[in-house]
Amino acid sequence: MAAAPLNPDSVPTPTPEPAGLSEGARILNTFVAPSKTFSDLRRSAAWWGPYLLMVIAALLFMYVAGAKVGFRKAMENQMQSQPKTQARLEQLPPEQREAQMEQGTKITKWIAYATPVLQLVILLIIATALWVSFKIAGTGVTFKISLAVVMYAGLPGILKMLLAIVALLAGANPDSFTLQNPVGTNLGYFLDPATTSPALRSLATSIDVFLIWTLVLSAIGFIYAGKVKSGTSYAVVFGWAFFFILAGAGIAAAFS
Numbered sequence: 001m002a003a004a005p006l007n008p009d010s011v012p013t014p015t016p017e018p019a020g021l022s023e024g025a026r027i028l029n030t031f032v033a034p035s036k037t038f039s040d041l042r043r044s045a046a047w048w049g050p051y052l053l054m055v056i057a058a059l060l061f062m063y064v065a066g067a068k069v070g071f072r073k074a075m076e077n078q079m080q081s082q083p084k085t086q087a088r089l090e091q092l093p094p095e096q097r098e099a100q101m102e103q104g105t106k107i108t109k110w111i112a113y114a115t116p117v118l119q120l121v122i123l124l125i126i127a128t129a130l131w132v133s134f135k136i137a138g139t140g141v142t143f144k145i146s147l148a149v150v151m152y153a154g155l156p157g158i159l160k161m162l163l164a165i166v167a168l169l170a171g172a173n174p175d176s177f178t179l180q181n182p183v184g185t186n187l188g189y190f191l192d193p194a195t196t197s198p199a200l201r202s203l204a205t206s207i208d209v210f211l212i213w214t215l216v217l218s219a220i221g222f223i224y225a226g227k228v229k230s231g232t233s234y235a236v237v238f239g240w241a242f243f244f245i246l247a248g249a250g251i252a253a254a255f256s
Helices: 023-032 034-040 046-066 071-079 082-088 096-113 115-136 143-153 155-171 198-205 209-227 232-256
Strands: none
Touching: 023 034, 023 046, 023 082, 023 115, 023 143, 034 209, 046 071, 046 096, 046 115, 046 143, 071 082, 071 096, 082 096, 082 115, 096 115, 115 143, 115 209, 143 209, 155 209, 198 209, 209 232
């Protein structure tokens, strides 16, 4: 007996998968609709886009800083917050002091242009710390997701670099410029390094508009990309932030 022909209208049609975001859309949505970007990381945890932008912004900033201020001047300004180092230099004969300053200038320049590599290492450390913490908390966050979230959440830092570049091109005062804190987006920028303890200045520098923005984006990222509970995500992200901030203040106090 012949089978009855199927009615085409009765055959369910598969629902097409929603198209993923382009790299440009991911980057834009990080600023205007972060939930879309971080949800898309579950489809693809590629992180090359934001990191490439970070590299370009960092190298451009270092080039402009070197041209407008100079690495020696930037180093001398930074030393104002290191009274012990200044005292040691002042005790040296003029020839040795000049040799030390020249060597310090070269090291400062090398570190400046190695910033993209150093930045990648730091981001890998942060991503690893967060990944391990979320694993201990019993979530399903993978290392790839953790690294991608950290990369995209770091995009506001590019805006800070661009602000610093604009300030330099507009004629920022070279006598107060430092590579470590180039623009007044935090409380530490407005403290006098000669009269403020290095630890306090380090803590005040951490109260930064762009750092807070990055931390909030990181927490949102793990909520959407890693499906972590909101409370857990914010607790882990801000807990590690406080740890690194306190550690930075301790290092500043020890080596000032």
